[in-house]
Amino acid sequence: MSSPVSAPVPVTVLTGYLGAGKTTLLNRILTEQHGKRYAVIVNEFGEIGIDNDLVVDTDEEVFEMNNGCICCTVRGDLIRILGGLMKRKEKFDAILVETTGLADPSPVVQTFLVDDDVKARTRLDSVTTVIDAKHILQRLKDSKEAHEQVAFADQLILNKTDLVSKEELARVERVIRQINPIAPIHYTQRCAIELDKVLDRGAFDLSRALELEPHLLDDGEHDHEHEIDIHSVSLSTSQPLDANRVTSWLQGLLQQKGQDILRMKGILDIRGRDERLVFQAVHMVMEGDFQRPWKEGEKRFSRIVFIGRNLDEAELQAGFAACVA
Amino acid sequence: MADPTIAGGRAWTFDAPVIACGFDRTGIGAFACGDGTLRFFVDEQEPASISLHAGAILALAVHPGGGFLTGGDDGRLVHTIPGGESRILFEQKGKWIESLAVSDATGLVAFTLGKEAVVLDASQVVGRFTHPSTATGVAFDPKGRRIAVSHYNGASLWWTKSSTQTPTVLNWKGSHLGITWSPDGKFLVTTMQESALHGWRIEDAADMRMTGYPSKVKSMAWEHRGKVLMTAGAPQVIGWPFTGRNGPMGREPLEVGPEGEAIIQVVATHPEFDLVAAGTADGRVWMQWIGEEEAGTVARDLPAISCMAFAPDGSSLAVGTEQGFAAVLDAA
Numbered sequence: 068m069s070s071p072v073s074a075p076v077p078v079t080v081l082t083g084y085l086g087a088g089k090t091t092l093l094n095r096i097l098t099e100q101h102g103k104r105y106a107v108i109v110n111e112f113g114e115i116g117i118d119n120d121l122v123v124d125t126d127e128e129v130f131e132m133n134n135g136c137i138c139c140t141v142r143g144d145l146i147r148i149l150g151g152l153m154k155r156k157e158k159f160d161a162i163l164v165e166t167t168g169l170a171d172p173s174p175v176v177q178t179f180l181v182d183d184d185v186k187a188r189t190r191l192d193s194v195t196t197v198i199d200a201k202h203i204l205q206r207l208k209d210s211k212e213a214h215e216q217v218a219f220a221d222q223l224i225l226n227k228t229d230l231v232s233k234e235e236l237a238r239v240e241r242v243i244r245q246i247n248p249i250a251p252i253h254y255t256q257r258c259a260i261e262l263d264k265v266l267d268r269g270a271f272d273l274s275r276a277l278e279l280e281p282h283l284l285d286d287g288e289h290d291h292e293h294e295i296d297i298h299s300v301s302l303s304t305s306q307p308l309d310a311n312r313v314t315s316w317l318q319g320l321l322q323q324k325g326q327d328i329l330r331m332k333g334i335l336d337i338r339g340r341d342e343r344l345v346f347q348a349v350h351m352v353m354e355g356d357f358q359r360p361w362k363e364g365e366k367r368f369s370r371i372v373f374i375g376r377n378l379d380e381a382e383l384q385a386g387f388a389a390c391v392a
Numbered sequence: 393m394a395d396p397t398i399a400g401g402r403a404w405t406f407d408a409p410v411i412a413c414g415f416d417r418t419g420i421g422a423f424a425c426g427d428g429t430l431r432f433f434v435d436e437q438e439p440a441s442i443s444l445h446a447g448a449i450l451a452l453a454v455h456p457g458g459g460f461l462t463g464g465d466d467g468r469l470v471h472t473i474p475g476g477e478s479r480i481l482f483e484q485k486g487k488w489i490e491s492l493a494v495s496d497a498t499g500l501v502a503f504t505l506g507k508e509a510v511v512l513d514a515s516q517v518v519g520r521f522t523h524p525s526t527a528t529g530v531a532f533d534p535k536g537r538r539i540a541v542s543h544y545n546g547a548s549l550w551w552t553k554s555s556t557q558t559p560t561v562l563n564w565k566g567s568h569l570g571i572t573w574s575p576d577g578k579f580l581v582t583t584m585q586e587s588a589l590h591g592w593r594i595e596d597a598a599d600m601r602m603t604g605y606p607s608k609v610k611s612m613a614w615e616h617r618g619k620v621l622m623t624a625g626a627p628q629v630i631g632w633p634f635t636g637r638n639g640p641m642g643r644e645p646l647e648v649g650p651e652g653e654a655i656i657q658v659v660a661t662h663p664e665f666d667l668v669a670a671g672t673a674d675g676r677v678w679m680q681w682i683g684e685e686e687a688g689t690v691a692r693d694l695p696a697i698s699c700m701a702f703a704p705d706g707s708s709l710a711v712g713t714e715q716g717f718a719a720v721l722d723a724a
Contacts, residue, residue, distance in 0.1 A: 124486055126507075128525050130544055133566045133586050143544065143567045143585065144526060151465055151488060154448040156408035156427035182585075183608065 075190040077267050078149075078162045080175050082216045083197035084206050085168030088226040092197060092258040092265070093165060097122075101262060103160040106152050108145065110167045121159075123148055127167060129174040132181060139181065139351060140174040146182050153188045161266050162189065169212050172196075172219040173329065173350055179271075180352045193270035196220035196250075197258065200239050201230040207242065207295065214297045217243055218329045218374045219349075220250040221270035229256045246297050248281035249332065249372050271347070281372050297329065300378045302387045303370040307338040309392035316386050317346075317353065325351030327378065333371035336361070338392035394693040396675070401690075401708065401721035404439060406431060410712025412452035414460065414701045420474045421703065421710050422460050423718050424449035430462060432474045433720065444470045444478055453492040456499040457514065463489025463503055469512075481512060491529045491570070495536030500552055502530045502539050509541045511552045521550045521559065529570040534577045542568035542582045547592070562592045564599060570610075574634050575618030581632075583609045587625060589632075593639065600641050602632055606655065613661040615668070615682065620646065622668050624656040629670050631682070649680050650687045660700040660709065662723070669709055669723070671697025677711055679723065690721050 083089045093107060106121045128144040145164065152162065166175055172194055179191035196216045199206075206213040217223065223243065228236055240252065253260055281301045313335060321328065328350060335344040346355025361367050373383065396403065408427035415421045423431045428445035430452075445464030453461045459473035467487045472478035482489075484505060491504040501512045504527040511519040525544035532539055541548050544567055548559040567585035574581070579600075581591040587607055591600035602623075609625035620631045631646035633639070649656075654674035661668055666682040675694035680687035695715035702709050702723060709723040 126526070128544065130567050130585075131565075133584075141585075146585070147490070147526065147528070151448070151450060151490065154409055154411050154426045154450065155465070156425070156448070 073158060075186075075188055076153075076159050076162055077192035077269075078164060078179070078189050079192050079266055080164045080166065080172065080194045081197065082166045082170065082172050082194060082219065083168065083224075084199065084203075084210065084213050084216065086202070087168070087197040087199040088224070088255075088258045089165055089168075089197050091226075092224065092260075093163065095258055096163065096262055096266070099262060104157065105161050105163060106159045107163045107165065108148055109165045110170075123152070127170060127174075139177060141178040141181055142174045145175060145178050146185055149185055149189055161192070163266075169210075171212055171215050173215070176219060176349045177352055180349060180354060191271040192266065193221035193268045194219050195222050195224060195265060197224045197226055198239075198243070200225050200227045200236060203239055204242060211296075214246060214295070215329065217246045218297045220247055222265070222268065223247070223250050223252045224255055224258065224260065224265070225252050226255045226258055228254050242295065244282050245295050246299070247374060248299050248301065249374075296376055297374065298378060299375075300373045300380045300383050301370065302373075302384060303368055304387070304391060305336075305366070305368050306391045307336045307367065308369050308390045310337045310340070310344075312392075313337070313390040316390055317348075320383075320386065321348060321351045321353055324375075324377075328373055328375040330374045331371065333369070335369040335371075336367040396691065396694045396717055396719075398691040398719050398721055399689070401719055402433075402436075403717065403719035404431075406716040406718055408716055409448075409714050410698055410716060410718050411449050413699045413710040413712045413718070414452050414454055415703045415710065416454050416459060416474065417704060418458075419703055419705060421701075421708075421720055422452065422474070423710070423712050424452040424460075424462055425716075428464060428466070430460060430472060431718075434474070440474075442472065442478065444468075444472060450488060450490045451492040451503070453494050453501075455501070456494050456496050461492055461494065461501060463492050465489075467505075469501075469503055482510065482517070491527070493530045493532050493539065495532040497532075497534065498536030498552070500532070500536055502532065502552075504528065504530050504541070507543075509539060509550070511539060519550070519552055519555065521548070523548055528568060529582070531571045531573040531580075533573050534575055540571055540573055540580050542571040544568070547571055547580060547582060549594075562597050564590045564592075566590075570612070572612055572614070572621070574621070574639075575614055576634070579634055579639050581612065581621060583612065589623065591632075591639065593637075598641075600639060602640060602645070605630070611656075611658045613659050615661045615666065616663055620682075622648070622659045622661055624659045624670070627652045627655060629656060629659055629668050629680075631668075646682070648682055649678060652676075658697050658700045660702055662702055663704060663706050665706065667706075667723075669700055669702070671700050671711060673697075675713070677709075677721065679709070690723075691719060694719075 125144045132139040331348040341360045342357040345358045408425040412424040426448040429441045431439040433439040446466035451463040465488045467484045469482040493502045509521045523543045529542040546563040568582040570583040587605040589602035605625040611624040629648040654672040656670045658671040669679045677691040678687040678689045695713040698714045699712040709721045
């Protein structure tokens, strides 16, 4: 008789520097005739001009968890508001969270990894970063947050492509790929994009993890004009790994280098297991699980992509190689 | 899943989540729901429903002057007399009213509104107090002259009738989510984002850490003498002794109830007897006499319990759930 427990509501986090087009995208989502019910959580300093009951204003209140992990910061306001929205009779098809242009995305992402109530009722669908093609290179020169927003993205909306030449766009793409080689890029003008390409992507969902094919650049392609302090390292092997060794290596790594590792995603082939081990981490918080079995005839592999600062590729490579079973 | 079973009493299924429940002085019970309605029940009648808020009701309290107070995500504070009228006491669009407190001693009402705590008397706002971060909970001292407000990194104490003042701030790092003042006025206790409570002895701001919970503590209730704080957040009710000058410092808490698996979400204490009720995440409600071995299950196979309250005469226990199932169970 009791109604079934409802499925977790997908949450899309929209980041992007001031003026990139987040508000345009939000307005598009809210005004389009899609028959869906969205709640939007915007920051108090936003410029959203829509009078909609389902828009909730908030002040981004970040705090550090008392769990001995100095980089584990979460958004208390978000925990509160998501809890409150779930008390409503009407349920939402999705929730969108807009962050301020200057925000570091890690507290909002970690909120979905560490709070049990948030985890029980919602699921992080993706971190979607809107990028202004015209101004991103300048922003990357002067803003740490602009780097972080690109680094954290599960998908990138490269907007205002009409304001730059083909060559400029190619250059922007090269720079972005240096920071984040795995997020798919959508090219838009005035954020015109089909909503189903943005929402409900399952980008954060381990069970829908893709093959994790990084867009690797030839070394000659690197843009040396920009001081990119965030970069990525991709490791792979076709030999199976030892479960204990890889677990202790990753845990040790996150404990020591978690502050510098913004994101890490991986698919692993573990000796003696028929399922793929899929995991991801944000700073020191890691989650992972055995997912679908390797298919018959599928080429087994292990691949880890790190995005962060001060990553020592040789050291990571050595640590990874030592995990081969 | 099996159908909900109750040992004795009445049950209804509402078409909205039940957020809070309570009884006024005359014994009229009410369920506050996620569709903005308050549903009253008197004796054997079917509950009457009255629509008070545009969104969800987030907080319910018994008004010191009779009837109920509700706060909602529409920014309204509403006073409702069952069978009578309802009146908007305060409204500020764009803000949520998530926490309410009342003082029987002074008749004052306090609620949180963003970073503010607002105090009202029978006719008007008498104080608005601003904090550095969102005010998450509010409680009166036993004399009703001060409020304590929980927020990031601690709690602030304010005199209700003084317009210019610097609050007394009790510091403890972290996010404090709810607050209660001990009935003897000596201690303050907050629930935290971590699976822990924090307490302060007010006279010297001495800190008390109450840890060891497997889950966030979302409900606390003082037993009827006001000496033990009963708390949810574990498979058994955890009761912290607040006798003597040191309260629970250096003492083991009571563990009340059967050792189950499911985490207790809500606790309620009987107004006259040493009786505790607990509602679990897996939809069970049990009651136990403190100090006795056997707990009595009074309801099972309900949706997750969201709220509980004893009637003022202790004869019944109102129970609400996240899925709209609600009951008034025979107690004691």
